[in-house]
Amino acid sequence: MADSDRAIELIDITKTYPGVLANDGVDLSVGLGDIHAIVGENGAGKSTLMNILYGMQSPDSGIIKVRGDEVSFGSPKDAIALGIGMVHQHFMLADNLTVLENIVLGDEPTKGLQLDFSFARDKITELSEQYGMPLDPDAMVEFLTIGERQRVEIMKVLYRGATILILDEPTAVLVPQEVDDLFNSLKELQAEGVTIIFISHKLDEVLSVSDAITVMRAGKTVATAVPSEITSHELAELMVGSELPTPETGESTVTDIVELAVSGLSNYHSDGRIAVDNVSFEIHQGEIVGIAGVDGNGQTELVDTIMGVRHAASGKVMLSGVDISGDDTKDRRTDGIGIIPGDRHRQGLLLDSSLWENAMLGHQTTAPFEKHGFVDKKGAKKRTGEIVERFDVRTPSVDVSAAALSGGNQQKLIVGKEMMAGPKVLIASHPTRGIDVGAQAAIWKELRDARAEGLAVLLISADLEELIGLSDTLLVMFDGAIAAELDPANVTPKTLGSHMTGVEVEEAS
Ligand SMILES: Nc1ncnc2c1ncn2[C@@H]1O[C@H](COP(=O)(O)OP(=O)(O)OP(=O)(O)O)[C@@H](O)[C@H]1O
Ligand SMILES: [Mg+2]
Structure with a gap:
């Protein structure tokens, strides 16, 4: 084995997809035991590069070295054998299995011919104590919060003995408190000699935790830097060639007209616990009502109840003064409620369908997607082209499948299709999740402009600044x-954070 202080060297990696040069002679060098960040705008080629390093995709050309030795991967199995583990941008857990089952899936422990779950259980308990990642091995994954699911994904990788850990946008889905917990665990891992490569669009956290940063742009490496020698403004400029945005409320456009009114809404989980507890609020035309909270505190269930996906045990939902509590989801949508769902892969997209088919989802029965009772393919494609143009969805055409878009570009498509449908009320769950700083600024502007035109928005986000x-x-x-x-106008992220974790609630009671 070669003697090298480099955990990973990728040299001149090129990868093309139909119509797209995803990696164009990329170089990456990661020091042993470093936390190394990769940044770059949506579609820059970050996930592609990591998929190549994990053996999920093979490069058209280029060299991969692991700890100084040149290697080639036929599949992730080969990468795992060299201690490389990856947690993907979109989680890949089985909902109907327990934490323990998910972790061992594909690598079941055996004693002779028998499954040996007690061995796995001990190993998981040991790892979770060592790295400060609390997990209940017997919990069903479907009941876990996003932060917990992520711990399961990381544990799955550590369980297989990874010493080089790749995390594709691990913090996009987390609130700041969860990000702190994650980074503490990563520091523990680093102290044990684990090398960590992570992708992020949040430049401040990149600067605070990484030892080195690689910037990608349009399929190329454009810079490498150490955090002490670069600012987040400079990073943003290298990535997207623009300044870092800050959202501002601007002039109030709130009117007296109530567009959405929710009163006394409650419902329960299947195990009898309360999910939505007597929730009431109003959103006026021209108003954005934000909901802060750690994922798993009822936000998803609230949205599902407003959309009629979940049954309300009590309470009602009024849209423009009309009680819609008895309506089904389809009617609520045609009556003017748009939705950007929190989980784009489970609810927002059909990955195997084309962009124009995806743009129709939820709007199949209205123009420009329908004409005389039939799908208007021409109209749908034209509209999709407009969405792609206005929301800067990077794609070779509207005919490619949604799976061919990068994560952030999938998100732009969803935001664009819902906003361009011209709803009266928009329920936006994490609208800029996984979106780069430049595109985020553009979406913030779209939301503010729509609000000025009278749109009522329910904004659910893990991004406190947003x-x-x-x-x-x-x-x-x-x-x-x-x-x-x-x-x-007067709250700080810190105060907001303490309300979200219940600290303030406990102090008050
Ligand atoms: N399976 C695929 N088929 C076709 N094109 C693809 C495929 N996967 C990625 N691409 C294209 O390759 C380019 C790079 O995508 P990649 O997912 O690597 O970007 P990324 O930097 O991870 O972006 P994001 O920040 O949005 O996640 C994009 O233009 C994307 O459309
Ligand atoms: Mg990606």
Whole structure:
């Protein structure tokens, strides 16, 4: 084995997809035991490069070295054998299995011919104590929060003995408190000699935790830097050639007209626990109502109840003064509620379908997608072209499948299709999740402009800057209930954070 202080060297990696040069002679060098960040705008080729390093994709050309030795991977199995593990941008857990089952899936422990779960259980308990990643091995994955799911994904990789850990946008889905926990665990891993490569669009956290940064742009490496020698503005400029945006509420456009009114809404989980606890609020025309909260405090269930996907045990939903509590989801949509779902792969997209078919989802029965009772393919393609143009979806055409888009570009497509449908009310769950700083600024502007035109927005986000910057009214959800209403003009991320974790709630009671 060669003697090298490099964990990974990727040299002149090239990868093409039909119509797209995803990696164009990329170089990457990662020091042993480093936390190395990769940044770059949506579609720059970051996930492609990591998939190549993990053996999921093979490069057209280029050299891969692991700890100084040149290697070639036929599949992830080969990469795993060399201690490389990857947690993907979109989680890949089986909902109907336990934490333990998910972790051992594909690598089941045996004693003779028998499955040996007690061995796995001990190993998981040991790892989770060592790295400060609390997990209940017997919990069903479907009931876990996003932060917990992510711990399961990381544990799955560590369980297989990874010493080089790749995390594709691990913090996109987390609130700041969860990000702190994750980074503490990563530091523990680093102290044990693990090398970590992570992708992120959040430049401040990149600067605070990484030892080195590689910047990619349009399939190429454009810079490498150490955090002490670069600012987030400079990073943003290298990535997208633009300044870092900040959201601002701007002039109030809130009117007296109530567009969406939710009153006394409650419902329960299948195991009898309360999911949504007597929630009431109003959104006026021209108003953005933000909901802050750690994932798993009832936000998803609240949205599902407003959309009619979940049954309300009590309470009602009024749209433009009309009680829609008995309507089905399809009617609620045609009556003017648009939705950007929180989980784009489970709810927002059909990955194997084309972009124009995806743009139709939820709007099949209205123009320009329908004409005389039939699908208007021409109209649908034209509209999709407009979405692609206005929301800067990077794609060779509207005929490619949604799976061929990078994560951030999938998100832009969803935001674009819902906003261009011209809803009265928009429920936006994590609208800029996984979106680069330049495109984020563009979406913030779209939301503000639509609000000025009278749109009523329910904004659910893990990004506290986005919530504080865009909301006219800011609510905190905790344990299914609205725990606080805060003034966005005067709240700091820190105070908001303590409300979200229930610290303030406990102090008050
Ligand atoms: N399976 C695929 N088929 C066709 N094209 C693809 C495929 N996967 C990626 N691409 C294209 O390759 C380019 C790079 O995509 P990649 O997913 O690597 O970007 P990324 O930097 O990870 O972006 P993001 O920040 O949005 O996740 C994009 O233009 C994308 O459309
Ligand atoms: Mg990606």
